[in-house]
Amino acid sequence: MSIPGSAAERAALVSDAWYPPPDAYWVTPDAQDNRPFRYGDLFNAPSSSASGQVLTTADGAHWHAVMVLSPSCEVISKVKDDSLVEVARVVPLAAQDPKPGAAIVAGWQEKDGRTMVAYAHTVFLAGVPHSASHSEGMFANLKETVRVTMADLRSAGRIAALDHDARVAVIRREIYYRYRWLVPMEDVHANEADRISHDPYFTEPRPTWGELTRD
C-alpha cells in the first residue's frame, strides 16, 4: 500500500463539492417553459406507478415528489403516453434529524478526521424558490425508484427543471452510487459537453458549453 504521492498528484484527485450552490439548481419559471423534460427534473408524484403501486407514505399522503432518472432522450424524443419512465422518490429534508440532514446536503460527513461520502444513495436537491410546496431542501432516494407512465408524469406536472450544470452534479452522484466510482466533476462535465455538442438532435436550448460541433 502506498500513500498518495506528490502534492500535485493529490491535488489532481477529486476535490469537488458534490453539489452546486442552492440557487444554481433550477431554471426560472420563464425559462422552464422552454425546457423539455429531462433527467433530473422534479415532478409531482403520480398517484400510482405503472405497476399499480400506490405512491403514498405510510400515512396515506402523496409522495413529496419524484426526480426523473430515465435518460433525457427517453422523456423527449422517444416519448409516448404509455412510455415508461424511471423516477426516484424525493423526500423532504425537514423530515430528517438535523445531523443526517446536513450530511445529505453536503454529500459527505467528517468523522475521526476523515471526510467520508455520506448516504451515497441520496441526491440533495435544493428547494425550488418559485414553488410554494417545494421551497425547502429535499433529496432523491436512488434506492427507491419506480416506473411511471409518461402520461401520468405529465399529468402530475413538473415542479422544476434542473439546470444543465446541476444535472452534471446529479449524474456524477449517480455514477458514484451505481458503481462507487468517484469521478472528478470536471470529467463528468467534459463528457456531458462532448455528448451534447456532438448531438445534432439535442433539444434546445443548449448549455453555453454544449454548442453544436460539426466534425
Add this chain to the structure above:
Amino acid sequence: MSRSRETESALAGAVVSGYASSASVSSTVLHAKTREALDRVRDGACLAVTHYNEVDAYLVPPAQLSDMAARLNEADIRELELRDTLPLVLAAARAGVAIPSESLERIVPTLDQSWRAVAEFAASFSLRLSRGEHGEPLTRGRLHAAAGPIEEFGEDDDLILDA
C-alpha cells in the same frame, strides 16, 4: 571468556518478550554467531547491532518489519487526512455553519443548521473525500470522452419485457 561464551552470554542477555522489546548484539558477536542471532530474531526478538557501543542497525523479524511499515504508512495517510480536514472544520467554525463534522460538533456545538447554509458552504469549499460510506477506500476514476455521436439501436417495443 571464549568467543563462543561471549556470544552466548550476549544473546542470552537479550531479553526478548515481544514486539516492542529489543536487545543488542555487537557487530563482532553478530559476525561470529550469526546463526544464533538470526534464530533470536526469527523467534520474535528485535536486536540492535552495535559497533563500539553505538547502534548501527537493527535486526527485525520480517513480519514485524512489514507491520511497522504498514503502521507508518497508515500514520502518514492519517496525517494527510487530518491536514485535509482541519481547514474545512476551521472554515466552517469561522463561517458559523454546522457542516456534518464530528470534530466541528465538539468544537462548536451550536451553529447554523439550516440546509441552505450547509449547502452554500459545501458547494463553495474545496475538500478531498478520503473514504467511502463505511470507511472503505475510494475508487477514483477518470472518464475520457469518446468523441463523436454514438448511434443507438432498438426500442423497448421490439422486446418482450413481460415474459
